Amino acid sequence: MENPQACxxxxxxxxxxxxxxxxxxxVEVILTALKEVDTSKVWKQTDDVSxxxxxxxxxxxxxxxxxxxxxxxxxxxVVMSGTYSIGCPGDSEGDVFLVENDERLNAETxxxxxxxxxxxxxxxxxxxxxxxxxIYGEVQKIKDQGVNVTSIHYxxxxxxxxxxxxxxxxxxxxxxxxxxxxxxxxTFTISANSPSAxxxxx
Amino acid sequence: MENPQACxxxxxxxxxxxxxxxxxxxVEVILTALKEVDTSKVWKQTDDVSxxxxxxxxxxxxxxxxxxxxxxxxxxxVVMSGTYSIGCPGDSEGDVFLVENDERLNAETxxxxxxxxxxxxxxxxxxxxxxxxxIYGEVQKIKDQGVNVTSIHYxxxxxxxxxxxxxxxxxxxxxxxxxxxxxxxxTFTISANSPSAxxxxx
Numbered sequence: 001m002e003n004p005q006a007c008x009x010x011x012x013x014x015x016x017x018x019x020x021x022x023x024x025x026x027v028e029v030i031l032t033a034l035k036e037v038d039t040s041k042v043w044k045q046t047d048d049v050s051x052x053x054x055x056x057x058x059x060x061x062x063x064x065x066x067x068x069x070x071x072x073x074x075x076x077x078v079v080m081s082g083t084y085s086i087g088c089p090g091d092s093e094g095d096v097f098l099v100e101n102d103e104r105l106n107a108e109t110x111x112x113x114x115x116x117x118x119x120x121x122x123x124x125x126x127x128x129x130x131x132x133x134x135i136y137g138e139v140q141k142i143k144d145q146g147v148n149v150t151s152i153h154y155x156x157x158x159x160x161x162x163x164x165x166x167x168x169x170x171x172x173x174x175x176x177x178x179x180x181x182x183x184x185x186x187t188f189t190i191s192a193n194s195p196s197a198x199x200x201x202x
Numbered sequence: 203m204e205n206p207q208a209c210x211x212x213x214x215x216x217x218x219x220x221x222x223x224x225x226x227x228x229v230e231v232i233l234t235a236l237k238e239v240d241t242s243k244v245w246k247q248t249d250d251v252s253x254x255x256x257x258x259x260x261x262x263x264x265x266x267x268x269x270x271x272x273x274x275x276x277x278x279x280v281v282m283s284g285t286y287s288i289g290c291p292g293d294s295e296g297d298v299f300l301v302e303n304d305e306r307l308n309a310e311t312x313x314x315x316x317x318x319x320x321x322x323x324x325x326x327x328x329x330x331x332x333x334x335x336x337i338y339g340e341v342q343k344i345k346d347q348g349v350n351v352t353s354i355h356y357x358x359x360x361x362x363x364x365x366x367x368x369x370x371x372x373x374x375x376x377x378x379x380x381x382x383x384x385x386x387x388x389t390f391t392i393s394a395n396s397p398s399a400x401x402x403x404x
Contacts, residue, residue, distance in 0.1 A: 022223065022226075079251075081391070
């Protein structure tokens with residue numbers, strides 16, 4: 001095979017995301033959380049709109065989950081929103097550290113943070129694949145972990161433990177990719193400490 | 203034809219979006235902007251994570267642009283992020299006011315707000331269609347309006363006048379749909395008044 005990076009789970013995954021602390025000291029919240037996250041296993045680039053990370057699926061989810069939790073533990077209303085992507089036909093092979101393994105550098109510090117969250121996500125399988133059964137199966141597993149799952153226009157809503165939510169997102173994403181879909185895109189918006197949580201006009 | 207709503211530009215378009223004012227008074231910024239936007243031509247539902255609007259393409263873009271501009275004119279760092287969608291196979295026919303016409307209720311008040319912005323967007327044509335030429339053509343038109351266009355991982359970046367940016371987004375979305383793509387999804391994140399604008403670590 002000419003390009004081993006294009007094969008299976010060693011393909012380059014990535015996430016472009018932003019963290020929004022609804023607070024006057026938003027810069028401090030972002031920078032403090034960023035210092036607490038070990039990003040040494042992903043390629044990372046930040047501009048004034050978002051941050052892009054690239055690497056193994058496991059590392060991409062480890063970093064985004066940890067970043068969200070470290071910001072949320074401030075107690076401020078924080079939202080993280082972004083897009084996970086793998087297999088984009090226009091993607092380049094550079095800007096990545098795929099020599100790394102699946103050991104998650106932030107698992108321990110993130111596990112210590114208990115956080116309820118509300119998440120809205122949508123998965124877009126670009127190209128053929130037997131993905132519907134995979135998605136149904138993964139959503140059932142998310143429910144089995146005590147997360148409340150609701151269908152809404154253009155998205156699926158998850159309410160519950162932030163760790164279970166991120167695990168569910170990662171399993172949906174990686175198992176749809178393993179099912180044979182060449183290009184998988186998943187958008188997500190996850191919110192913590194909202195003053196209008198469970199009081200919204202739903 | 204059994205379902206005239208499934209035909210051409212009268213199909214139901216929608217947008218699920220959130221507005222993030224990076225300020226302690228974020229609730230006030232959101233509610234004040236919301237009061238200044240006329241949403242009577244779209245179906246609208248807000249929960250604690252996002253707002254969903256549905257209706258004609260013209261009305262969806264009129265409302266999202268106006269909401270962003272009215273929030274941005276406060277001078278606070280505000281970001282709007284969301285997903286425009288049309289033709290989702292799982293979509294229902296309800297929750298929409300498609301009897302409305304294309305006259306834009308917020309065009310005049312929005313036009314009075316001058317605002318520079320930075321936007322990152324990605325367009326996902328789900329299904330076949332001759333869309334690449336359409337996208338290239340629309341991006342060229344955006345450039346012709348003085349907006350700076352940059353390719354970044356997983357997105358295209360637009361820097362310039364917020365009105366030109368929203369016009370470009372709408373034209374990309376609607377012309378790709380007209381080109382014959384049954385299901386079009388477009389994600390966007392647009393930022394105003396960022397303290398790190400043009401000083402970011404890019």
